[in-house]
Amino acid sequence: MVIALEFPKLWIVPPAIMLSPLAFEDHRKLGFRRPKEGILFGSPLFFLGLLLHPEGVLENLSVAIAEEVFFRGYLMPAFGNVVTSVLFALVHLLVRPTLGSLLTFFPSLFLGYLFLRSGSIIAPILAHTGMNLLFLWSREEFPELHHLLERELTGG
Numbered sequence: 070m071v072i073a074l075e076f077p078k079l080w081i082v083p084p085a086i087m088l089s090p091l092a093f094e095d096h097r098k099l100g101f102r103r104p105k106e107g108i109l110f111g112s113p114l115f116f117l118g119l120l121l122h123p124e125g126v127l128e129n130l131s132v133a134i135a136e137e138v139f140f141r142g143y144l145m146p147a148f149g150n151v152v153t154s155v156l157f158a159l160v161h162l163l164v165r166p167t168l169g170s171l172l173t174f175f176p177s178l179f180l181g182y183l184f185l186r187s188g189s190i191i192a193p194i195l196a197h198t199g200m201n202l203l204f205l206w207s208r209e210e211f212p213e214l215h216h217l218l219e220r221e222l223t224g225g
Contacts, residue, residue, distance in 0.1 A: 084131070087139035099142035100190025107191025110183050115195035118202030125205060126198065133197035140177070141184040141193050150181035162222075169218035176200055 090099055119126060136157075145153040154177035161170035180193040208215040 084135040087135040090138060090143040094143065098146075099138055100184060100188075101142075103187060103189040104191055106187040107189025108195070109192075110187040110189070111192035111195025111199075113196075114199030114203070116199070118199030118206070122202040122206035122209075126202065129201040129205075130194070130198045133194045133201065137180065137184075137190055137194045137197055141181060142190045145181055145184065150178060150185065154178045154181060166222045167219050168222060171222065172218070 118129075140153055140157050144156065148156070154174050157177040158171060158174035161173045164170070176197075180197055183192040183196055184190065186192070
């Protein structure tokens with residue numbers, strides 16, 4: 070992630086790394102199963118986000134797919150929901166050391182719960198996309214809150 074920040078032409082490296090488990094793990098082990106349950110559990114947030122902020126849905130969906138395959142599908146079975154959520158927040162903090170990045174720990178716990186409850190990676194992918202769209206909407210509707218969330222934790 071840090072390399073991609075320093076060298077913007079390498080933006081594809083982090084998503085490629087996060088999607089790499091698809092090359093060597095069974096897709097069912099990564100959570101590509103129970104599609105009906107995944108859609109049922111993930112679609113409410115997805116459609117709410119789509120309704121309030123339809124712009125950027127494909128970009129946010131692609132980010133959600135990469136992050137959810139890696140964090141929920143690959144790491145969570147080995148480390149559990151809490152540790153995976155800590156790692157999720159740490160990665161976001163490395164990229165942007167802000168209060169909002171730190172707070173990604175809590176949505177990550179919820180995404181892990183959706184993954185466990187539905188048995189499908191589809192649920193956290195859809196919900197993650199919806200939450201990102203809701204964040205974009207809230208940034209426009211509540212600029213004061215966004216200003217607070219984007220405050221750097223490094224003292225700058």
